[in-house]
Amino acid sequence: MAFVGCGNMGRAILEPLLDTVFPEAESSDEASSSALVSKFIACTKSKASAEKLPELLGRHHSHVSISHGQTLETMKAADVVVLGFKPYMADDVLGAPGVREALAGKLVISLLAGTGAAKIRSIIVGDSTDTEAPYVVKAAPNVAARFRQSMTLLETPDVPLPQHYTDIVEWIFLQIGKIKYLPLEQMNAGAMLMTASLAAMSIPLEGLLDGSVVEGLKRQDAMEIAIQGLRGFTEVLDKGTHPAVMRESISSPRGCTIQTILTVEKASTRAVFAQAMIDGSRHFK
Incomplete structure (x- = not known):
């Protein structure tokens, strides 16, 4: 080889x-x-x-x-x-x-x-x-x-x-x-999704770490907690749970989790990531 x-x-x-x-x-x-x-x-x-x-x-x-x-x-x-x-x-x-x-x-x-x-x-x-x-x-x-x-x-x-x-x-x-x-016609979109899963998702992760530091966590401690959280997240998804179902299952009335989700949604983050995928895939062409 x-x-x-x-x-x-x-x-x-x-x-x-x-x-x-x-x-x-x-x-x-x-x-x-x-x-x-x-x-x-x-x-x-x-x-x-x-x-x-x-x-x-x-x-x-x-x-x-x-x-x-x-x-x-x-x-x-x-x-x-x-x-x-x-x-x-x-x-x-x-x-x-x-x-x-x-x-x-x-x-x-x-x-x-x-x-x-x-x-x-x-x-x-x-x-x-x-x-x-x-x-x-x-x-x-x-x-x-x-x-x-x-x-x-x-x-x-x-x-x-x-x-x-x-x-x-x-x-x-x-x-x-x-x-x-x-x-063949799906390879570029698939490759972009793989890249986005690593590169693009690193940006919100850094934001979460920065916010954790502001709230008093040491960055290394925050990183350790976030990494294990991501491992748990991927395991839940791998078992067939839809992201929205997972998100709703841990959002309690007047809770802190739903507040963080609302803050993210107000910034149209979902649309930004969708457009990032589209732009990246079309760049191949």
Whole structure:
């Protein structure tokens, strides 16, 4: 399995995979018998990035062959190729001489935001009909992958995958959290919702922390309380409770909770978050 580009998202996937494949309980040089992938390559664009990677990967870096500027050689050496570079680089990287042949018939997993599997495949193959096309899967994980808590969105394949490739894709992303298949036309909205769940929701969380500090809590204590509250919130939702039902169940007449909700609603916060989702999704287009 090769990572062509191994920045923040590539490492967020690679680190948990290494932990799974090379658990501490086993010999440091022996892969787990249940692993569907056991050899790893990481190719960065620059020498500086390659030199930093061992430290960033930590104790398992010796299980990764690290290089820089050897994109074509990396693709040739791998059975599974993960595209982890910037989306604007797609034409230059995938349209380079030899790439089409290097990726023929292989499994290509694209992490490129806003670019579907069919587009990636067309860049690789072009107008050629004499080369076997790669099997391309579009995946959208998030940075919580490093903590095995990502919801990875997988684009429903437009070209059916061989079963062993499907098994590999699902095994990879189940090591970093959960997976959900979506059709191409829903991928951007789904990816934005994942991002909003992390980035956009951090803004009201900071506001809650600031207010708690004003009312006398230490910020670290407030953070600890809020984190556990969020864990409980997600658990309640995961059991099938609608957010509105949960909200109403803890709002007592003349209570403090309903007062906080009213303050938030007066600021049209719900509409702001809805518009943020719409604006973010349309920015992909």
